[in-house]
Amino acid sequence: MDTVSLQTKVKSLRGTIEVPGDKSISHRAVMFGALAEGTTTISHFLPGEDCLSTISCFRQLGVPIERVGDSVKVTGRGFNGLSEPSELLDVGNSGTTIRLMLGILAGQPFHAVLAGDSSIAQRPMTRVVDPLRVMGAEIDGRKKGERTPLSIRGGSLSSINYEMPVASAQVKSAILLAGLQAEGVTTVKEASKTRDHTERMIARFGGEISVNGNEVSVRGKQRFTGTTIKVPGDISSAAFFMVAAAIIPESEVTLVNVGLNPTRTGILDVMLAMGADVTVVPDSSEENAEPAGTIIVRSSQLKGTEIGGGLIPRLIDELPVISLLAAHAEGTTVIKDAQELKVKETNRIDTVAGELSKLGADITPTDDGMIINGGSRLTGGSVSSHGDHRIGMMLAVAGLASAGEVTLENPEAIAVSYPQFFEHLSSLVQG
Ligand SMILES: O=C(O)C1=C[C@@H](OP(=O)(O)O)[C@@H](O)[C@H](O)C1
Numbered sequence: 001m002d003t004v005s006l007q008t009k010v011k012s013l014r015g016t017i018e019v020p021g022d023k024s025i026s027h028r029a030v031m032f033g034a035l036a037e038g039t040t041t042i043s044h045f046l047p048g049e050d051c052l053s054t055i056s057c058f059r060q061l062g063v064p065i066e067r068v069g070d071s072v073k074v075t076g077r078g079f080n081g082l083s084e085p086s087e088l089l090d091v092g093n094s095g096t097t098i099r100l101m102l103g104i105l106a107g108q109p110f111h112a113v114l115a116g117d118s119s120i121a122q123r124p125m126t127r128v129v130d131p132l133r134v135m136g137a138e139i140d141g142r143k144k145g146e147r148t149p150l151s152i153r154g155g156s157l158s159s160i161n162y163e164m165p166v167a168s169a170q171v172k173s174a175i176l177l178a179g180l181q182a183e184g185v186t187t188v189k190e191a192s193k194t195r196d197h198t199e200r201m202i203a204r205f206g207g208e209i210s211v212n213g214n215e216v217s218v219r220g221k222q223r224f225t226g227t228t229i230k231v232p233g234d235i236s237s238a239a240f241f242m243v244a245a246a247i248i249p250e251s252e253v254t255l256v257n258v259g260l261n262p263t264r265t266g267i268l269d270v271m272l273a274m275g276a277d278v279t280v281v282p283d284s285s286e287e288n289a290e291p292a293g294t295i296i297v298r299s300s301q302l303k304g305t306e307i308g309g310g311l312i313p314r315l316i317d318e319l320p321v322i323s324l325l326a327a328h329a330e331g332t333t334v335i336k337d338a339q340e341l342k343v344k345e346t347n348r349i350d351t352v353a354g355e356l357s358k359l360g361a362d363i364t365p366t367d368d369g370m371i372i373n374g375g376s377r378l379t380g381g382s383v384s385s386h387g388d389h390r391i392g393m394m395l396a397v398a399g400l401a402s403a404g405e406v407t408l409e410n411p412e413a414i415a416v417s418y419p420q421f422f423e424h425l426s427s428l429v430q431g
């Protein structure tokens, strides 16, 4: 495990960045490409470790996948063309890979074993295991299937009408992927709308899907046709530069080709509510698989805000860096209804509060979020990503604005979603 000295006391950030492809869309493009008939070509695919885990799992299921940089060609096998893997499927650090794969494997007439790293081994799987068992999949694992490693034997599935107890796009997607292989119509109802990339992907591959408010239904036994997918940049990656530009004086950063799917743009709402200087210019071209555009952020005076309710799923992965933004705002920011942060790569309530406190921020963890009293300049210190990519990138941005030296332990974790992060960050630094 490495430790690096971060760039600190930066004067300003200026320039233009195109962030890598959206992680959620990249995973799904490979998965749907594999389940479709014919070839799927994906451009601006995210070559982060999580999405590479998805590619290697599908290769083990007999799907030919060629990758050159951020271009990927998937030779689809159709829902009936996957084969039993001879080895364990390693999902690495990726919750999206394991939960969506379980939905796919639930309908496959063979046995597979899935596991990942030590962080995946702590993450709750019951949320997908329970509904998939009701549909007919046989699943077992550590703690009776609550934790990895998990083994699954899929087969004939019946449809389900499922009201989701947690706001999770991974759970919704796993059930829809199983429902696509079941007899009859499967319906998933969510209390708060989560990211809808799976729903959009079904339509893109020529499938039928009905969306009625927060209720989504699919008919089973559909067939998909290969297509081309141009993945927009990941707003969850852009978020680090958006916050950096907002908190470092005299900055102006332009982020081109960023995904602007409304189920993902909660950070824009929060930044505007905090008084940030943000301009969004949507792209008019229909080329991308999803809406995209340019985001320009300039530094400005920020004020505290309250973040909760239906906004949480629209910015769940951005909350660590939003906490840093709040630490630079005048007044208090309250984040609530964000219990889901506790079951990500780390307990992100504890890691954010713990690491930013080491740099002098005033953050109190609560049961469902954090209370942040902003306004004081961060000092120096030694911090760690705890193996969580989003914590690592948030701390690198915190370092830029800190008054003292900052060292970051385990920066390698950042490659999970953004291998070129430090290169892109350095290109913006002025003085
Ligand atoms: O469906 C997806 O691609 C994702 C859904 C979210 O997880 P949950 O569904 O667990 O909220 C998010 O945190 C994760 O980074 C990606």
Ligand SMILES: C=C(OP(=O)(O)O)C(=O)O
Pocket (backbone or CB within 6 Å): 050, 093, 094, 095, 096, 097, 317, 344, 345, 390, 417
């Ligand atoms: C939670 C995340 O991803 P996953 O659930 O796919 O591990 C994330 O990228 O912040």
